[in-house]
Amino acid sequence: MELYLIRHAEAEERAPSGRDEARALTPRGRREVARAARGLERLGVEFDQLLHSPLLRAMETADLLSKLVAGETRVASELARDPSTELFARCTGLRVGLVGHEPWMSELAAWLVVGERAYASSFAFKKGAVAKLEGELAPGAMRLAAFWPPSALAELGRD
């Protein structure tokens, strides 16, 4: 399968409510994801399924990626905590996008590629970064096929 790990884009420092979960994307973050979506589209990326965490900044990132979704968009709490095999059970497509947060995106990438979460620092995700993994969805069974920093995707998506 193809698995795309996506960290949410830049979000406001503080939500009006003061709740971390309610932090929305900044205008710049929104622009970046829109450009990244165009960049990914130009690379031929399409998702059978897009899972996102229930936190507002991840939902808003998923909203802006929705033109890449051929199937279902789905909320998954497992993307807002330590990676677990429960998350794997939610992935039902062959090309799945996961929109989540740090440090869990890095931990997930390390776990799937190396088999050990301790290598997370080797897979640090900037806001808006996307990693493409290929292989069987199991710890240590995937290969890192690409790792796009947000600037590269923005460049690809420029008008």
Place this chain on the structure above:
Amino acid sequence: MQKSIRPTEALRPERWLEHLNRHLPIARAGLNREGVHQVRVSAARLETYLRLAARRSLRDDLRWLRERASAVRDLDVLLERELPAPFAEWLVGERLVARAGLIEALESPRLRALLEGWRWVPELAREDAAERRERLAVRAERRAHRALDPKSGADAFHAVRRALRRLRYADEWLGRDVDALKALQESLGLLNDVSVARRLACECPCASQLAEFLAAADRDLERRVARARLELARHYRRKEKV
């Protein structure tokens, strides 16, 4: 549930979110049929809120919940009618399966995540919602014109029914008068009930014993399509005049 909304006030999802939350345990307990119905209608209204907010996230999750509730509700409505005994017996079994599917949904991590996500969905600027409501109106009108073609059948009316449902809920969110849309939707809803009955009768293993029932359903469907066509034409003629 109607509440007057001041023209400048932002739209907030809390009212229907609370409605959904209140009816989830009622639907889970199965003490009355209304709980399931209310889960379905509140999920549909919240789906429309997300359309008005141009948000894709949580929409498929709400549709999933609504479909699970609808599977039970459609059977509840049908079982209220007088039906041939073997068909009714089969439907009772189907209802048990649909109910198990609904319970699974109500106890699922997906529902918990959906409710968690809703906690952070922000209010919606009224002007943005009003602008997107116009798109829903255009879509509904396009579908209505398609259904008004004398060659179109029940499917075209189901497409209108769905589009008008969204439009009605959009108008509710905006605090507008929905009486005309509600009346039209009720008429199209009756047509849908007959279609559902017909489809299930065809799927039933005892379908061969239901020739009389199916013939009556076909006649009923034809009548209701004719009536819906008339009401739809009247609705849009009236709108043109306005």
